[in-house]
Amino acid sequence: MVKLTKENVKDIAVLARLQLTEEEVERFQKQLSSILKYVEQLDSVDTNGIEATAHATGQANVSRNDLVRQANNQEMILSEVPDREGSSIRVKKVFNHEP
Amino acid sequence: MSLDLNELTIAEAGSGLREKRFSSRELVEAALKRAEEDNPRLNSFITITRQEALKRAERIDDAIARKDGVGSLAGIPMAVKDILCTEAIRTTAASKILENYKPPYTATAVRLLEEEGAVAIGKTNCDEFAMGSSGENSAYGPTKNPWDLERVPGGSSSGSAAAVASGAGLFALGTDTGGSVRQPASFSGVVGLKPTYGRLSRYGVIALASSLDQVGIFTRTVEDCAEVLFRVARPDPKDSTTVKKNTPNFPEELKEKLEPLTIGLPKEYFVDGVDKEIRRLIENAVERLGKEGHRFVEVSLPHTDRALPVYYIILPAEASSNLARFDGVRYGYSAAEAADLPSLYTLTREKGFGSEVKRRIMLGTYVLSAGYIDQYYGKAQKVRTIIIQEFDQVFQKVDCLLTPTAPSAAFALGEKSLDPLAMYLSDIFTVTANIAGLPAISIPAGFTRSNLPVGMQLIGPHFSESLLLRLAYLYQSMTDWHAKRPPR
Structure with a gap:
């Protein structure tokens, strides 16, 4: 396995929506590399013809009727919103470019 | 001798x-008092819900006085891991990002216990988002082991x-994703059960790794564990992974x-890395159970040493996806100073999450990213199948397994x-x-020479909780380890 570079770590952070400090980038570079090296011992397991498991007890798709129910906790839910206007959630502008 | 209501x-x-030898108010007050007195020393609780608990206890006392029907756990104080949602009661997942979060609903497991009359005295400390094996990853400070304050009580619960x-409470709920109930139970000298995946609802559990997470139970005796399990093991329409049984x-x-019974001793669990004192205690247990007529056979689960690498791919992958919801928009901490939406996400997450959480989100994001998903996640899901098949084969020959x-x-x-890697290895027998x-x-x-508790693990086939409980009960009836209490 190629050791992660600082650039790799920064790229992953962008995908993960984390804004890491330089110190974190350095620390994660070492720690993630050693964890990845550890998990790569799976490479030596022969998995030819083996199906992947997603659910340990083999539960298949579960469906239910698509019914409307009243929850009546809208105000409780909205009271947790950091920035709201009435029953709307206000978000920052998506693009921050000058025209 | 006066009656110790906490014992x-x-x-x-x-x-x-x-x-009517005592009231629920007295019982709950005793548990609250114990929790409050010990918290500066142990830091077991993030939130103690004194007022709510006493109000609930009084209502139960009134119902008992009126001879109304009350539930099987009426008036019994319990503690709830702060990763299970409780309506209008702060639920933090031990994270800064949920410091002031009050959920609009209650987790099914907690609700079922409350319907039986159990009284929650507070929300317990844990590793942030249940990521950890020691309790040290909490944003609210580490929990201390009641047997030795210099040591960890285990984690994440x-x-x-x-x-x-x-x-502080006669029983507690936790969650177990890779050993987070059993390992702390072992370190703290109590009974800890992780039920079969799907035996009880995960609804209202702040998700870590959805294919591994399960609500678990802490008690001081096996009988209590059976009682609590009986009340929470229900299929739940709100969790479609629960099994209709x-x-x-x-x-x-x-x-x-x-x-x-024929009980298997998997040789991969009795390797050199196991502390000698622990090995000796487990061998003593085997000998005692052998004298009761149970037969022990050595079995092999050859891919045991691959379970931890599988776990540390599947867990971060699922966690990075589950934790994507913490974006500072709908609830929880929000970095108000952010200039635009993308920086709101990154700043909120950078400031809100602790180090281990970021590490696992990074790891999970990497193993799921384009070009790597088959190499890591796909591979791990296949090795997972091999591990499951090995257990299936062993359970053709034995009724259950006994391990440290x-x-x-x-x-x-x-x-x-x-x-981090050394910490991950403490979960090696539980994942x-x-x-x-x-x-x-x-x-x-049993106990080590330095008076630290040691746990023995019983693992059974899917839905064999009753068998495991009966074997555990038999062992408990031959020993008095469970009756020993930490120094006060």
Whole structure:
């Protein structure tokens, strides 16, 4: 396995929506590399013809009727919103470019 | 001798309440007092819900006085891991990002217990988003082991284990994704059960890794564990991974005589890395159970050493996806100073999450990213199948397995916190049950020379909780480890 570079770590952070400090980038570079090296011992397991498991007890798709129910906790839910206007959630502008 | 209300079993507390030897208010007050007195020392609780608990206890006392029907756990104080949502009661997941979060609903497991009359005295400390094996990853400070304040109580359900061990609540709920109930139960000298995946609802549990997470139970005795399990093991329309199965009457079945069993000792769990004292205690347990007519055979689960690498791919992958919801928009901490939406996401997450959480989100994002998903996640899901098949084969030959719960007793605070990989290795004997969705229980099996508790783990086939409980009960009836209490 190629050791992660600082650039790799920064790229992953962008995908993960984390804004890491330089110190974190350095620390994660070492720690993630050693964890990845550890998990790569799976490479030596022969998995030819083996199906992947997603659910340990083999539960298949579960469906239910698509019914409307009243929850009546809208105000409780909205009271947790950091920035709201009435029953709307206000978000920052998506693009921050000058025209 | 005066009655110590914090040391009762659930059955003793129940009969005391019915016979009016004490009230629920007194019982709950005693648990609250214990929690409040010990918290500066143990840090078991993030939130203690004194007012709500006393109000609820008084309502139950009124119902008992009016001779109204009350539930089987009426008036019994419990502690709840702060990762299970409780309506209008702050639920933090031990993270800064949820510091002031009050959920609009209650987790099904908590709700079912409350419907039976149980009274929550507070929300217990844990590793942030249940990511950890020591309790040290909490944004609210580490929990201390009641047996030795210099040591960790295990994790991630650190506070629930410490609360039950120290008498703050007669039982507690935790969650177990890779050993987070069994390992702290072992370190803290209490009973800890992880039920079969799907045996009970995960609704309202703040998700870590959805294919591995399961709500678990901490008690001081096996009987209490059976009682609590009986009340929470229900299929739930709100969690489609719960299995539609009738719930056995676990407390009743506990009394049934146990036929002679064939018990497997997987040789991969008795390796050099296991502390010698622990090995000796487990061998003593095997000998005692052998004298009761149970037959022990050595078995092999050859891919045991691959379970941890599988776990540390599947867990971060699922966690990075589950934790994507913490974006500072709908609830929780929000970095108000952010100039635009993308920086709101990154700043909120950078400031809100602790180090281990970021590490696992990074790892999970990497193993799921384009070009790597088959190499890591796909591969891990296939090795997972092999591990499950090995268990299936072994359970053709044996009724259950007996192993140490952890390779060591409680380690010192700070001992492993700088080396994530060393910390991960403390879960080596517990992750397999989560990977295969199996039920497993840790019960007290003795003490090291330095008076630290040691746990023994029983693992069984899917939905074999009743068998595991009966075997655990038999062992408990031959020993008095469970009756020992930490120094006060």
